[in-house]
Amino acid sequence: MEFQEVVRRRRMVRAFRPDPVPGDVVDLLLDNATHAPSAGFTQGWAFLVLTKPADRARFWDAAWPPDERDGSRREEVMSAPLIVVCYSSKRRYLERYAEPDKGWTDRDESRWPAPFWDIDAGFAALLMLLTAVDRGLGGLFFGLQHHRRVASAFGVPDDHRAIGALAIGYPAPDEPSPSLRRGRRPVAEVAHFDRW
Numbered sequence: 482m483e484f485q486e487v488v489r490r491r492r493m494v495r496a497f498r499p500d501p502v503p504g505d506v507v508d509l510l511l512d513n514a515t516h517a518p519s520a521g522f523t524q525g526w527a528f529l530v531l532t533k534p535a536d537r538a539r540f541w542d543a544a545w546p547p548d549e550r551d552g553s554r555r556e557e558v559m560s561a562p563l564i565v566v567c568y569s570s571k572r573r574y575l576e577r578y579a580e581p582d583k584g585w586t587d588r589d590e591s592r593w594p595a596p597f598w599d600i601d602a603g604f605a606a607l608l609m610l611l612t613a614v615d616r617g618l619g620g621l622f623f624g625l626q627h628h629r630r631v632a633s634a635f636g637v638p639d640d641h642r643a644i645g646a647l648a649i650g651y652p653a654p655d656e657p658s659p660s661l662r663r664g665r666r667p668v669a670e671v672a673h674f675d676r677w
């Protein structure tokens with residue numbers, strides 16, 4: 482698929498056909514994720530990859546406990562045959578930037594103009610979403626309110642924080658997000674040429 486088509490076709494998909502994501506596509510998604518840019522080439526990301534039905538059920542029980550579900554179409558997202566939870570490790574960045582070429586040996590977090598660890602994991606997640614579209618699949622990136630429950634269910638180390646998760650699979654008809662009614666902000670509103 483042409484790059485421009487991938488970008489324009491990408492939208493968050495919230496319902497999926499039951500067909501599994503082929504193993505080579507899972508591998509490609511993860512390999513492309515590791516080609517994301519990262520500050521100091523720290524690559525402080527990590528991914529919890531869930532393909533087996535029992536593991537996905539465990540994930541959903543932790544991430545979205547049954548007593549918090551409402552029986553709405555939003556639950557269709559649980560049909561995704563692949564879940565990739567995206568993690569960032571701040572510790573890796575503090576360690577990397579304490580190396581001689583960076584020199585932030587005090588590991589003072591106030592030096593950081595933005596949380597590069599989360600930015601980089603987000604770049605990796607976007608590459609996975611785009612790769613999914615390129616391969617005829619779709620995905621949803623969503624935040625994890627219960628990230629601690631997910632961490633304890635899957636033995637995630639304390640120094641890794643979930644920036645969100647991807648639900649990926651072959652798209653089924655779904656309901657567009659009500660958020661889309663806001664409309665896309667035009668370039669003229671968001672881009673400030675020459676000065677703000």
Ligand SMILES: Cc1cc2nc3c(=O)[nH]c(=O)nc-3n(C[C@H](O)[C@H](O)[C@H](O)COP(=O)(O)O)c2cc1C
Pocket residue numbers: 491492493494495621622623624645658660661
């Ligand atoms: C950081 C982040 C968190 C999001 N969390 C959710 C979520 O919890 N549930 C959901 O349905 N969509 C979630 N979305 C998807 C947005 O609603 C969606 O990207 C936006 O409405 C624009 O739609 P589009 O991506 O289909 O173009 C999230 C997107 C981002 C970038």
